[in-house]
Amino acid sequence: MSDQPGRPDPTSESLAAALAPHRERIDAIDAQLLDLLSQRAAEARAIGTLKGTAAVYRPEREAQVLARIAALNAGPLHENAVRRIFREIMSECLALERPLTVTYLGPQGTFTEQAARRHFGGAAQLASCATIDEALREVEARQADYAVVPVENSSEGAVNRTLDLLPATPLRACGEVTLRIHHCLMSPGEDAAAVARIYAHPQALAQCHEYLTRHLPAAERLPVSSNAEAARLAAQSGQAHVAALGPGAAAGLYGLNVLEQNIEDDPSNTTRFLVLGHASPGPSGQDRTTLVVAAPQAEHAGAMHRLLEPFSRLGISMTRLESRPVRGGLWQYVFFIDIEGHAQDRDVAQALAEMRERATFLKVVGSFPRAVS
Numbered sequence: 352m353s354d355q356p357g358r359p360d361p362t363s364e365s366l367a368a369a370l371a372p373h374r375e376r377i378d379a380i381d382a383q384l385l386d387l388l389s390q391r392a393a394e395a396r397a398i399g400t401l402k403g404t405a406a407v408y409r410p411e412r413e414a415q416v417l418a419r420i421a422a423l424n425a426g427p428l429h430e431n432a433v434r435r436i437f438r439e440i441m442s443e444c445l446a447l448e449r450p451l452t453v454t455y456l457g458p459q460g461t462f463t464e465q466a467a468r469r470h471f472g473g474a475a476q477l478a479s480c481a482t483i484d485e486a487l488r489e490v491e492a493r494q495a496d497y498a499v500v501p502v503e504n505s506s507e508g509a510v511n512r513t514l515d516l517l518p519a520t521p522l523r524a525c526g527e528v529t530l531r532i533h534h535c536l537m538s539p540g541e542d543a544a545a546v547a548r549i550y551a552h553p554q555a556l557a558q559c560h561e562y563l564t565r566h567l568p569a570a571e572r573l574p575v576s577s578n579a580e581a582a583r584l585a586a587q588s589g590q591a592h593v594a595a596l597g598p599g600a601a602a603g604l605y606g607l608n609v610l611e612q613n614i615e616d617d618p619s620n621t622t623r624f625l626v627l628g629h630a631s632p633g634p635s636g637q638d639r640t641t642l643v644v645a646a647p648q649a650e651h652a653g654a655m656h657r658l659l660e661p662f663s664r665l666g667i668s669m670t671r672l673e674s675r676p677v678r679g680g681l682w683q684y685v686f687f688i689d690i691e692g693h694a695q696d697r698d699v700a701q702a703l704a705e706m707r708e709r710a711t712f713l714k715v716v717g718s719f720p721r722a723v724s
């Protein structure tokens with residue numbers, strides 16, 4: 352007998368009988384879905400032929416497709432689930448036009464790999480690079496189509512190497528990804544209390560500082576070049592007192608046990624990544640623009656104010672302002688500025704034209720659809 356009224360006993364034949372019509376309908380719907388997916392893929396292939404040698408990846412169009420689907424969604428699937436499914440559909444459709452190769456700051460099992468996969472979906476060929484420089488260089492040399500590199504973390508600030516490469520690279524920023532950073536404690540052993548040595552990237556050590564101080568105060572903290580390298584070293588040791596911090600994906604990749612999850616001090620800890628490539632996306636309606644600017648005698652407050660004044664006058668929101676010293680130029684700085692809007696939007700274009708007259712250097716690194724987290 353079933354203990355819930357109206358539901359058949361889960362062990363009985365009556366359950367199978369109750370499921371049968373639902374499964375029949377699911378089979379019929381799956382056949383329709385497959386037919387529609389094939390029709391969609393054929394349209395994408397036709398688009399690919401029309402594009403010829405032009406860029407096949409169109410981030411502004413993908414952003415519009417995802418936003419439209421999210422708005423159309425009436426449930427019961429969550430908006431994020433629907434986005435993920437359509438992200439994968441577009442990834443496969445795009446691969447029919449032409450498969451993409453995407454470099455990322457590796458090695459495998461890093462948060463940057465997770466960001467690249469999330470942005471480009473399962474059909475993209477991901478290529479791990481040892482440094483941010485190498486990830487960009489491969490794309491510059493047209494050995495790969497796009498690069499995904501970290502640019503800032505909500506608790507640790509800017510990724511300086513990425514910023515330093517932006518003024519000179521011929522690549523354009525054509526997308527961004529934001530990723531919540533959740534760290535795990537992972538080890539060949541099974542007991543968190545036994546951990547006496549911890550390998551991790553310095554940022555991971557900083558992001559988990561309170562947890563480590565409270566729960567593993569005596570453990571030695573050893574900074575290494577990446578979280579994946581930390582996981583590799585912990586796995587190689589084969590010892591229960593050695594652990595690594597980093598993404599759960601690295602535990603799977605290196606055969607470690609996850610001893611604790613979500614040990615980052617700030618649960619809203621987020622990293623933003625830039626997607627760089629050769630093409631510039633058109634406006635999607637929900638865009639961000641990244642600029643590199645140098646002001647004359649930037650150390651004088653007045654020059655900076657004058658430079659940024661068009662933004663406030665034209666109602667353009669500035670979402671980020673970061674400065675970096677110019678190498679070899681004592682007390683000279685370049686500014687990395689993010690604003691809302693696309694460089695082709697009327698007000699943004701006017702503000703940029705005015706800034707160009709006031710700046711000693713101004714480069715639009717790119718306009719791209721804002722990330723949906």
Ligand SMILES: O=C(O)C(=O)C[C@]1(C(=O)O)C=C[C@@H](O)C=C1
Binds near residue numbers: 398407416444
């Ligand atoms: O609309 C296009 O340009 C397409 O190539 C189709 C499509 C899609 O599957 O919807 C695929 C890849 C592009 O990045 C954008 C959209």
